[in-house]
Amino acid sequence: MTLLEKTATELLADLAAGRLSSAELVRACLEQIERHDGAVHAFLRVDSERALAQAKAIDERRARGDKLGPLGGLPVAIKDLLCDRDELCTCGSRMLENFRPPYDAAVIEKIKAADGVLLGRTNLDEFAMGGSTENSAFGPTCNPWDTTRIAGGSSGGAAACVAARMVPLSIGTDTGGSIRQPAGLCGVTGLKPTYGRVSRYGLVAFASSLDQIGPLAQSAEDAALLLEVIAGHDPRDSTSVPKEVPAYSKSVNKPLAGLRLGIAREHFAAGLDAEVERAVREAIKVYQSLGAKVVDISLPHGKYGVACYYVIAPSEASSNLARYDGVHYGHRTDVRIMSEALEAERAALEHGSAGRAAAEAAVAQLDTPLVRMYRQSRAEGFGPEVKRRIMLGTYALSAGYYDAYYLKALKVRRLIRQDYDTAFKDVDLIVGPVTSTPAFKIGEKSDDPLAMYLVDLYTVSANLAGVGGIVVPCGQSNGLPIGLQLQAPPFEEERLLRAAAMYQRETDWHRRAPTLA
């Protein structure tokens, strides 16, 4: 087994035993990135000097006998949506191409304090809006198992870099499935924590009531290690919950006895790929062989999840992204060119063939320079999917439509949460697919936004309900990974991790890595 085929847990043991230095590990990661990221494009930026300097400093401290943090020199990749002081944070957007935050996100602070090495910044759909990473302003990320296919999204880079064994640990964010779906499509383990489990402070907001930060890794054991570092209450995030963080890494290998698994009939309806269904049902059999009982359940409002999500998330996004107006933040259009164009438009109207009254009326309708600057800066800075969602959200919140869209969506959201509450009275976990098909071809759904939105079918409900979910690889179809999704009641991440680890002790899907050219 090569170095990078090892899990984070195994690497940490090597580091602790002195068999491996952090600098050696970082160098191996950098080489793997150098060799393969041209084809995969998981990373937007890799700062090898900074990573090596950090690794060497950690190695020196270890050599001195200092007690190291729980990540002990392991490299971590960060989705380019979390603020790391003075480092670029593009959010996959032209809008923030040059944005350097003057502060650290809570999660970045914690990783630094835990002696994680910040290896680089991973690709994503612009502002995390998308399910394929094709919406990145800097080009798509390719699936390491088949580089003509999508890696999923929006944390496509975060999943692909782990799948391609470029880094053992990575941080993603999940608003409607953005950790779980790419984890499933890339064949890695990804966990979306309960809303409020991890501080969102310093995460550039897409949809504030849905966004959560979580780990991606090779195994549940590794995910437990990273979640334990990043979870916990933060007074700077009013929505983070003051609850003790369990020692996930200590308990992850304890099996769960008498597990009751809920199978939602809605998850196995028309539209589910036969191979995916077969793999998921095989995985359920593994649990049954370990003593789990299977219970048929229903999540009747899940079918409204995508509709509900595509009202709430864009509504919040339309407001969250208002700050990128070229005044304080984000790309500003060339004001000189803009002013000249505006003057030319005015002149054309004034000297046009229309009558004087008509010309005056038309001139009065012209943008003020400020409004034109807003319009043009945003038109230039945002990509088409972000614009689409800003328009959707602005529409849904408008007077006269608010009740029919936003308010109705909030009601549906409550019903979806009630579905979960009801289901979890009878079962410990809900188990099912994470996507209806394996990874599709790059460009396949680019012209069909609605088809693209339906990719989120199995994942959005967890965000709407605020519950946690984990995805583990459970099979393959034509060489493409298939993921199994487990969902748990709020703040039962420990249960998710232990259940996932149970499965991974019985199977080796998570140990399989793609063959890269």
Next chain:
Amino acid sequence: MTAPYTTIIGLEIHVQLATASKLFCGCSTRFGAPPNTQTCQVCIGMPGVLPVMNRRAFELGLRTAVALNCQIAPFTKWDRKNYYYPDLPKGYQISQYDLPFSSEGWLDISDPKGKIEPRRVGIIRAHLEEDAGKSMHDEAAGQADSRIDLNRTGTPLLEIVSKPDMRSPAEAKAFLTELKLLLTYLGVSDCNMQEGSLRVDANVNLHVHTPDGNVPTPIVEIKNMNSFRAVERALAYEAERQWQVWQETGQRLGQVPKQTRGWDDQANVTRGQRHKEESSDYRYFPEPDLVPATVTAAEVEQVRAELGELPAALRTRLESTYGITPYDSDVLVNQGRELVAYFIALADGAGDGKAAANWLQQDVLRELNARDLSIDKFPVSAARLAELIALVKKGDIDHTRAREVVFVEMLSSGKSAADVLREKGIERVDESELEALARELLAANPKILADIKQGTTKAAGALIGQAKKRNPNISPNRLLEICLAIAPGM
């Protein structure tokens, strides 16, 4: 003839709460710092930041709402008000929309001088929100640059919305004066209009009396009023203007869109502000970055218990306990809690509320104003002044001399009244001595004596100057009384 219309006025007041830090971050709220020096990533809306509610601001808002007799909501949430403006860095303002923390209160207004009838003005709601920054438009030398100062961004504001219950500009001014006094007593704001701690917008229209009943004219919102006097003048101007417009056009409420007009204090007119074609749609929705705030009934009672005595109750108490007039109680209470405390100590010490009120208004306030002092810095304590008042009352010293000589000396030296009397050799002149002096003076001035005898009693006044030369300690009033009493027998 009665007026051909009734003026209908409602007010919206923004009060900057006197917290040390902003509503959703730890930055200072101090006024007057160099631009953009009191900001952090949170109040400038840096990507990725989150707001955290300042509990102290919430408490000050709560205190005000309870004092305004409002209902307090047990559960209140925050909303985003979305609009684009360069001094609003997030592109939205965090405010409260459909579930404000308080609603349905009232404030009583009256005027002891009788300029307005007493009235209870309803409060529709009071809610909390964050302030925006300031845009400074620098158009010097043809440069249409705008500069943005974000120091004010995120400062906590309490917006108080009255019902349209006021019927004259004078009532509007009385409401604002009483509200400001209440806020001062509560210590929730410094209410400095120049620094923008208190901002007033008014909504005004007319109910025109016609043979077919009252007809409402279109409502106009007036902005840019920088003093209570300006509010009064702007409203008076606007009522008259609307009356003229009504006579010319007969436009009723609902026939034209609501208009916003700005008050031009120099020109004494309101002017229409640039009309926006589309009505603004703020797309309010619940702020997902904040959790709802809850208030228990016990907390409301706790706040109520800690309010202290408020102006209206204090006026009533001063009138009933110290026998002073509504005019006097109004003057005293309007000066603030500290001066009222001084008055109470003075009245209790001197055993005479009326005299205490007079001394305070005539002598103490004059001195405070002349020296630009607050009462806590006043050199003569209430106890010492009470001692002086008691000496006057006892007759040991004449009132005028007490004011002009003793009080002045007490002010400059800080000495007690008794010490000043001793040093100046001021003492009570007994009756026999006064009578002897009176006789002597009358005898020496036969013309005056004759005039008095013929009934021209004021002629006796001419003797006072001579008497004072003989003995400065005499009481002129007492001496006059004696002169008039003994003259007929001389």
